[in-house]
Amino acid sequence: MFASLGTQAAFVEGMNSNTAKLMGGLILGLSLSLLPVGAIPINITMIGNMPAVAAPASQLNNFGDSAVFSWLKTDVAAFNAFQGTSYPVPTANPDGSPLSKIESFSGSRSFTATLPSQDYAVLHWGGKNGGWAQAFYNPGQTANYVFNAPPGGQPLVGGISFYSNYGSGSGGGGGSVPEGGVTIGLLGMALGGLVLMRKV
Numbered sequence: 272m273f274a275s276l277g278t279q280a281a282f283v284e285g286m287n288s289n290t291a292k293l294m295g296g297l298i299l300g301l302s303l304s305l306l307p308v309g310a311i312p313i314n315i316t317m318i319g320n321m322p323a324v325a326a327p328a329s330q331l332n333n334f335g336d337s338a339v340f341s342w343l344k345t346d347v348a349a350f351n352a353f354q355g356t357s358y359p360v361p362t363a364n365p366d367g368s369p370l371s372k373i374e375s376f377s378g379s380r381s382f383t384a385t386l387p388s389q390d391y392a393v394l395h396w397g398g399k400n401g402g403w404a405q406a407f408y409n410p411g412q413t414a415n416y417v418f419n420a421p422p423g424g425q426p427l428v429g430g431i432s433f434y435s436n437y438g439s440g441s442g443g444g445g446g447s448v449p450e451g452g453v454t455i456g457l458l459g460m461a462l463g464g465l466v467l468m469r470k471v
Contacts, residue, residue: 304399312386312416315358317349325421328401334433337367339393339404343437346406347391358408362438363390369393369435376428381421381426387413391437396420397429408439 289324316323318330328334331342340363347358363369364383373384386409394405403421423429 306379308375309369311411312392312409314405315350315408315424316405317346317353320349320353322350322353325396325403325405326405328458331404332405334395336363336369336372336435338365339395339435340369342404343391343393343406347408350406359389359439363416369437371436372433374433378432380430381417382431382434383415383417384434385413388436389438392418393435393437394418395432395434398423398425400425401430403428409465424434436450 305327314322314324316326318326325348326342331338337408340361347361351358365455370390384392386407388409390409392407392409394407396403396405405418405421407418409416418431418434421428
């Protein structure tokens with residue numbers, strides 16, 4: 272189905288340098304374009320009506336469960352308006368608390384968490400003036416994802432304080448993450464394109 276790296280390299284043997292570079296670039300571009308959109312959680316954090324890497328604590332007033340849920344709903348609406356998307360309205364428990372919440376991180380600047388398909392995550396990172404909040408939406412499959420602290424470093428941005436999960440009422444199961452064999456093939460094609468570009 273996919274040509275091996277050796278076959279791809281042999282194919283360009285005898286081509287001139289410019290043609291080989293073009294072919295390598297085309298293989299790399301095609302391979303990367305075939306990777307699914309939405310295979311990883313999307314940062315949907317907004318400050319007002321503008322996208323941001325993280326929002327300061329002042330945007331939420333406090334990090335109580337009802338304040339966080341209210342902020343997330345406003346954030347999703349602002350993101351949809353800005354991007355022209357139609358991500359579903361977040362859902363929570365009847366009392367406004369998240370579906371799940373993890374608070375046992377001890378200030379790590381990177382962590383792995385399971386985010387269900389079509390669900391939302393709110394991350395609270397420590398730091399000056401109450402820290403920072405981030406919102407993510409997962410259009411892909413339920414999986415473990417690595418989250419890293421926003422840029423800025425200590426003392427401006429600290430480690431993770433808590434991670435909350437909210438539903439979407441969409442029932443999950445959506446997304447377009449390819450099967451493992453297809454993923455490996457696409458990765459092989461991309462690496463083959465890089466090898467071709469490097470050889471010439």
